[in-house]
Amino acid sequence: MSKLNERRKQISEMTEGEAQKEIQELRKKLFNLRFQQQRGEVKDNRVFAQTKKDIARLLHRLTLLEGEK
Template sequence: MSKLNERRKQISEMGEGEARKEIQELRMKLFNLRLQQQRGEVKDNRVFSNTKKDIARLLHRLTMLESE
């Protein structure tokens, strides 16, 4: 199983509290990445898009949990 599929499976099994906590951590990671980028410390720019996609997946998961 690919890393992406494992991550999707992880997210789909999360509860609401866990998903909210993860979103908060990822947003903090994104903030820190932006600071690192300004200092020229970021080697791989794909980290930004991957983090943003994870946040979007988690927000979608929360939406699905609320509609159930």
């Protein structure tokens, strides 16, 4: 199984609280990455896209959980 599929599976099994905590952590990571980019410390710009996609996946998971209520 690819890393992406593993990550999707991991997200699909999260509870609402876990997903919200993960979103908060990823947003902090993105914030810090922007500072590192300004200082020229980011070597792999794909990290931005990957982090944003993870946030989107988690937000989608929260939407699905809301629909189940």
